[in-house]
Amino acid sequence: MTNPKSTGGLPAGSLPVQEIFGPVPQGEGPFMGRRACFVRFGRCNLHCPPCDSKATWDNSRYDLRETCPPRTVEDIVQAAAAHGAGPGLTILTGGEPLMWQRSTAWAQLLEELPGEIHVETNATIAPNPVTTRRVAHFSVSPKIGRMGAADPQKKRLVPTALSAFADLAQQGQAVFKFVAGDIGEVDEAAQVVRAFQLPQARVWIMPLGDDAASWATAGADIADHVMHLGFNLSGRLHLTLGVR
Ligand code: SF4
Structure with a gap:
């Protein structure tokens, strides 16, 4: 019998989880409003300054063993079911x-997770066959502008991963979501779309904002330009509604 592949120093058979919550409406992108359970994993390979999930990776401010303890698969599945997984979406995010x-x-x-599984990813790691077979949809968010300010471009924009996600987007299994706070950042997203030949109609621009007012201000500034470039504009419904 082979040993299970370990998970970065965690007990075998476990994964680091910061939180599991739901059911809530998916707040962003083309599935906005769909009933969802979120499973948020610990650790990240990027360090975006405006990140709203720093408790998953910022070990200068958090003890990650406390914020993202290892949980067994059985425990994660039970908790996800208790938070609405099954009838709607189960969204694996992070980190x-x-x-x-x-x-x-x-x-x-x-x-073991029930229902339709989505993954939210920062676009730096191509999904493997095990993942692409089971995951119905990838929300792929390359980091640019203020989001990408702390990491070098070669770490944020990985050609092999972007190419794999572009193929999935062409097949209807992925969309790209860029966070942009002003027109300059929308143009930076457009450069990435051109450089990596991402399918334009599968690109969402999400105005940068950590509350409803700042999202609306940024959105009003960039909406016309986003339309002009042939992209889509993403809401942040959870901010508008004041829910999770
Ligand atoms: S990729 Fe996502 S989770 Fe990681 S630092 Fe950036 S915003 Fe935060």
Whole structure:
């Protein structure tokens, strides 16, 4: 019998989870409003300054063993079911969830979670066959502008990963979501779309904002330009409604 592949120093068969919550409406992108359970994994390979999930990775401010303790697959599945997984979407987010896709626990989790699974990823790690077979949709968010300010371009924009996600987007299994706070950042997103030949109609621009007012201000500034470039504009419904 082979040993399960370990998960970065975690107990075998476990994955680091910061939180599991729902059911709530998916707040962003083309699935906005769909009933969803979120499973947020610990750790990330980027360090975006405006990140709203720093408790998943910022070990200068958080003890990650406390904020993202290892949980068994059985425990994660039970908690997800208790928070609405099954009838709607189960959204695996982070952090960067694809950091864990080589582990046995990830494969087992994908098998045991009920319903339609989505993954939210920062676009730096191509999904493997185990992941692409089970995941119905990838929301792929390359980091540019203020989001990308702390990491070098070669770490944020990985050609092999972007190419793999572009193929999935062409097949209807992924969309790209760029966070942009002003027209200059929308233009930076457009440069990435051109450089990596991402399908234009599968690109969403999400105005930068951590509350409803700042999202609306940025959105009003960039909406016309986003339309002019042939992209889509993403809401942040949870901010508008004041829910999670
Ligand atoms: S990729 Fe996402 S989770 Fe990671 S630092 Fe950036 S915003 Fe935060």
